Amino acid sequence: MHVLITGAAGMVGRKLAERLAREGSCAGRAISKLTLSDVVPASLPAELANRATIRVEDSGDAAVAKALAALRPDLIFHLAAIISGEAERDFDKGYRVNLDGMRNLLEAIRHEGGAAYAPKFVFTSSSGIFGAPFPPSISDEFHVTPLTSYGTQKAIGELLLADYSRRGFVDGVGIRFPSIVVRPGKPNASAGGFFSGIIREPLQGVEALLPVGDEVLFTHASPRSAVGFLIHAAGLSREELGTRVNLTMPGVCVTVGDQIEALRRIAGDKAVKLIRRAPDPASSAIVAGWPTRFDAKRALALGFTAERDFDEIIRVHIADDLGGHLPN
Amino acid sequence: MHVLITGAAGMVGRKLAERLAREGSCAGRAISKLTLSDVVPASLPAELANRATIRVEDSGDAAVAKALAALRPDLIFHLAAIISGEAERDFDKGYRVNLDGMRNLLEAIRHEGGAAYAPKFVFTSSSGIFGAPFPPSISDEFHVTPLTSYGTQKAIGELLLADYSRRGFVDGVGIRFPSIVVRPGKPNASAGGFFSGIIREPLQGVEALLPVGDEVLFTHASPRSAVGFLIHAAGLSREELGTRVNLTMPGVCVTVGDQIEALRRIAGDKAVKLIRRAPDPASSAIVAGWPTRFDAKRALALGFTAERDFDEIIRVHIADDLGGHLPN
Ligand SMILES: NC(=O)c1ccc[n+]([C@@H]2O[C@H](COP(=O)([O-])OP(=O)(O)OC[C@H]3O[C@@H](n4cnc5c(N)ncnc54)[C@H](O)[C@@H]3O)[C@@H](O)[C@H]2O)c1
Numbered sequence: 110m111h112v113l114i115t116g117a118a119g120m121v122g123r124k125l126a127e128r129l130a131r132e133g134s135c136a137g138r139a140i141s142k143l144t145l146s147d148v149v150p151a152s153l154p155a156e157l158a159n160r161a162t163i164r165v166e167d168s169g170d171a172a173v174a175k176a177l178a179a180l181r182p183d184l185i186f187h188l189a190a191i192i193s194g195e196a197e198r199d200f201d202k203g204y205r206v207n208l209d210g211m212r213n214l215l216e217a218i219r220h221e222g223g224a225a226y227a228p229k230f231v232f233t234s235s236s237g238i239f240g241a242p243f244p245p246s247i248s249d250e251f252h253v254t255p256l257t258s259y260g261t262q263k264a265i266g267e268l269l270l271a272d273y274s275r276r277g278f279v280d281g282v283g284i285r286f287p288s289i290v291v292r293p294g295k296p297n298a299s300a301g302g303f304f305s306g307i308i309r310e311p312l313q314g315v316e317a318l319l320p321v322g323d324e325v326l327f328t329h330a331s332p333r334s335a336v337g338f339l340i341h342a343a344g345l346s347r348e349e350l351g352t353r354v355n356l357t358m359p360g361v362c363v364t365v366g367d368q369i370e371a372l373r374r375i376a377g378d379k380a381v382k383l384i385r386r387a388p389d390p391a392s393s394a395i396v397a398g399w400p401t402r403f404d405a406k407r408a409l410a411l412g413f414t415a416e417r418d419f420d421e422i423i424r425v426h427i428a429d430d431l432g433g434h435l436p437n
Numbered sequence: 438m439h440v441l442i443t444g445a446a447g448m449v450g451r452k453l454a455e456r457l458a459r460e461g462s463c464a465g466r467a468i469s470k471l472t473l474s475d476v477v478p479a480s481l482p483a484e485l486a487n488r489a490t491i492r493v494e495d496s497g498d499a500a501v502a503k504a505l506a507a508l509r510p511d512l513i514f515h516l517a518a519i520i521s522g523e524a525e526r527d528f529d530k531g532y533r534v535n536l537d538g539m540r541n542l543l544e545a546i547r548h549e550g551g552a553a554y555a556p557k558f559v560f561t562s563s564s565g566i567f568g569a570p571f572p573p574s575i576s577d578e579f580h581v582t583p584l585t586s587y588g589t590q591k592a593i594g595e596l597l598l599a600d601y602s603r604r605g606f607v608d609g610v611g612i613r614f615p616s617i618v619v620r621p622g623k624p625n626a627s628a629g630g631f632f633s634g635i636i637r638e639p640l641q642g643v644e645a646l647l648p649v650g651d652e653v654l655f656t657h658a659s660p661r662s663a664v665g666f667l668i669h670a671a672g673l674s675r676e677e678l679g680t681r682v683n684l685t686m687p688g689v690c691v692t693v694g695d696q697i698e699a700l701r702r703i704a705g706d707k708a709v710k711l712i713r714r715a716p717d718p719a720s721s722a723i724v725a726g727w728p729t730r731f732d733a734k735r736a737l738a739l740g741f742t743a744e745r746d747f748d749e750i751i752r753v754h755i756a757d758d759l760g761g762h763l764p765n
């Protein structure tokens with residue numbers, strides 16, 4: 110089986126490529142070829158290095174979509190996207206990468222073969238498709254009313270995916286990630302970056318700023334779970350999915366205060382002391398528009414799983430990104 | 438005020454233009470100019486003939502969108518669309534007219550003036566954005582999961598409208614029509630055409646086929662109400678609408694059997710005898726996927742009104758399309 114990952118140099122894409130390489134198969138089929146596409150160079154996972162190709166290209170470009178479809182991958186993970194903050198600042202870029210990139214790829218696949226070529230297509234959507242006001246818990250049948258351009262672009266991607274799937278052009282499944290935490294690496298400028306920062310930095314002995322109150326509620330899953338969602342999605346049949354192919358993923362719903370107590374249990378008071386409260390009304394206002402809690406009933410019934418509690422999310426970070434032990 | 442109607446030669450567009458011409462104003466402002474755009478020539482409403490311009494053009498074309506935005510209309514009714522059946526048969530045409538046509542127009546407006554030019558933009562959506570399975574009554578917060586390409590295109594139009602409105606590029610409102618009945622004129626090939634046909638044809642002494650059972654439940658409003666919805670929408674402020682700018686309209690929820698009894702009350706057994714049952718499993722299957730009943734709470738609270746019962750819908754047809762009396 111030939112597997113394509115777009116956005117393969119990103120946080121989730123890289124971990125997905127590594128896991129596919131380690132396992133050598135996906136959804137019960139051996140991987141004979143792996144194509145890693147991103148606008149920056151992805152890194153070659155060791156175990157599949159001789160069967161992997163790295164492509165550096167802009168997936169907002171229709172010609173790139175055509176070239177990718179012409180490779181006729183059997184399984185596509187479409188992760189290439191620009192994040193919420195950037196899509197809000199740069200209107201044209203967001204629509205180009207997040208909307209046109211998705212539509213071009215679906216169109217290229219349709220023209221590549223009609224029903225004769227209909228790859229499995231796993232699309233990464235986001236809980237950012239939802240917009241306040243919310244009920245106490247968001248059901249699988251709750252209205253999609255994004256309050257960002259990013260959320261709008263992901264919501265449109267979901268609608269296209271469902272229609273192209275219904276028509277038989279792809280065998281699609283859309284995975285709505287909750288917040289993926291702890292994001293390894295450097296702090297980034299995203300409005301929700303502190304959800305990772307208040308764990309990641311203190312574990313490294315570095316101070317982290319907390320712009321919102323301890324009572325802020327949010328749903329998280331680890332990068333390992335995110336990869337697990339995508340791989341589980343790749344194994345679902347059309348029959349299991351039915352016509353509603355876009356699914357809200359489960360996660361751990363906790364307050365910022367709960368996150369901090371989990372950090373204390375795992376890394377002690379010394380780590381917690383590195384969290385510096387720096388209330389910022391602008392950040393608080395943005396976060397207040399984001400969804401807090403999901404039922405995710407369908408995803409759970411279909412066998413998707415996330416961590417049980419936030420302690421586990423921190424332990425996954427230590428295991429996967431810090432070599433298995435706390436830095437000292 | 439300069440008013441633009443796209444799809445102005447269509448059933449609703451024509452009646453909207455006539456009413457605007459008759460009233461000479463809309464949303465409390467006098468109409469100084471009326472532009473009627475359609476791919477077929479619209480007809481000139483007598484009262485505004487000297488202030489109206491007819492344009493024959495394809496609104497799926499980006500250059501046409503640019504030309505329309507350059508006219509800087511203050512109020513736009515965007516009705517141009519191809520219907521459900523045609524969008525299902527011709528995938529490319531549906532996306533081109535219904536999706537690209539909408540996006541091109543929004544983009545052209547954005548480039549025309551940014552916040553300095555942000556017209557009122559009334560978009561006609563459809564209850565076809567919803568897809569089965571349904572709860573007994575569809576709330577304003579129910580998930581949008583269309584089962585047709587037409588429904589997908591309208592749902593995407595709604596998302597774009599909300600994002601472009603949030604950004605201040607337009608002052609948008611999306612109006613989800615229920616089934617608009619009684620459609621005057623010739624029978625058409627649409628799957629729901631019989632909802633009008635079983636009233637329109639018998640009133641003219643002509644036989645009509647009924648492909649579904651009497652128990653089929655559906656929500657209808659008259660063309661007069663459809664025009665009323667659009668005009669009421671044009672008068673709503675951003676504050677009244679908030680961020681959720683797309684609204685499900687009210688209507689009369691009746692079974693086909695109820696429709697027939699209304700016809701009997703108004704035109705007697707002789708009319709009802711002209712309805713010939715011709716059960717068609719294919720039509721029944723399509724109709725079974727369509728939404729039946731809506732709460733429409735927000736629309737009702739915002740002052741939108743439809744007919745009280747189906748008798749009134751028939752009477753509106755007789756008044757508006759048959760010169761006020763039954764043909765004999
Ligand atoms: N991380 C989260 O919390 C989260 C939450 C919800 C949804 N998602 C979605 O999951 C996917 C993966 O997330 P991530 O955290 O790995 O994001 P990321 O930003 O780390 O990776 C995205 C990748 O896409 C690439 N990319 C951007 N523009 C491109 C272009 N024009 N052409 C080709 N590649 C381009 C980037 O170079 C980057 O490597 C994205 O689609 C994202 O929107 C992530």
Ligand SMILES: NC(=O)c1ccc[n+]([C@@H]2O[C@H](COP(=O)([O-])OP(=O)(O)OC[C@H]3O[C@@H](n4cnc5c(N)ncnc54)[C@H](O)[C@@H]3O)[C@@H](O)[C@H]2O)c1
Nearest residue numbers: 444446447448449475476495496516517518561563614617
């Ligand atoms: N009639 C209904 O029951 C109903 C229900 C839900 C939504 N709607 C929507 O309401 C609007 C008006 O409905 P209607 O019943 O008057 O439809 P209609 O089909 O009578 O009119 C649509 C008009 O759009 C025009 N058009 C089609 N393609 C075009 C193009 N490429 N460029 C320019 N014009 C083009 C057609 O020529 C036609 O005059 C449409 O957007 C429709 O989708 C109608």
